[in-house]
Amino acid sequence: MHKIFMVEDNPDHALLIRRGIEGSACAIAHYEDGLRAVEACEAVDCAEARPDLVLLDLKLPGMDGFGVLERLRKMKWFKHVPIVMLTTSSRKEEIEQAYRFGASGYVVKSDDFGEFTAKLKRVKDYWLSTVELPRPNVSHD
Numbered sequence: 278m279h280k281i282f283m284v285e286d287n288p289d290h291a292l293l294i295r296r297g298i299e300g301s302a303c304a305i306a307h308y309e310d311g312l313r314a315v316e317a318c319e320a321v322d323c324a325e326a327r328p329d330l331v332l333l334d335l336k337l338p339g340m341d342g343f344g345v346l347e348r349l350r351k352m353k354w355f356k357h358v359p360i361v362m363l364t365t366s367s368r369k370e371e372i373e374q375a376y377r378f379g380a381s382g383y384v385v386k387s388d389d390f391g392e393f394t395a396k397l398k399r400v401k402d403y404w405l406s407t408v409e410l411p412r413p414n415v416s417h418d
Contacts, residue, residue: 279303279405280328284314284345285363286337293390294332294363297397303405311340315348318355324412327354330404333380335364335371343378350379357411359404 279302285291286309295305308314321327335342342362349355359381367385375383384400387393
C-alpha cells in the first residue's frame with residue numbers, strides 16, 4: 278500500500294485531491310496546515326514510515342508550502358521522497374522558487390473537476406508506478 282501525505286488547507290480541494298488519487302491501494306494522511314505537516318514528518322523515524330509521495334499546497338496557514346518544502350528536504354527520510362506542489366498559482370517566480378527549494382513537480386490546480394482529477398491520476402501514476410526512486414538504507418546509520 279502506498280502512503281501519501283497531502284498538505285491542503287482548503288477542504289474542497291482536499292476532497293478533489295482525495296477523489297483524484299484514491300482507488301488504487303493508497304493510504305492518505307491529510308494535514309491542514311504547514312506546521313502540522315512538518316511535525317508529522319519530523320516523527321518519521323524509519324524508511325518504512327515515510328510516505329511514497331507528498332502533495333503540498335503552496336498557500337497554507339502558519340507555514341507556507343515553500344517553508345514546508347525547505348524543511349522536508351533537510352530531513353533524512355525526505356531527501357528522495359517526491360514532493361509535488363499543488364497550487365492555483367501559475368506565477369513564474371513561484372514555479373522557479375519551488376524547484377529551487379527541491380520540488381519534484383509543480384501542478385497548477387484546474388477549475389475543471391475532470392481536468393484536475395486527470396492531472397492527479399497522472400501525477401500518482403508517474404510517481405508511484407512509473408519511475409524508480411532511490412530507496413533509503415533501512416539500517417540505522
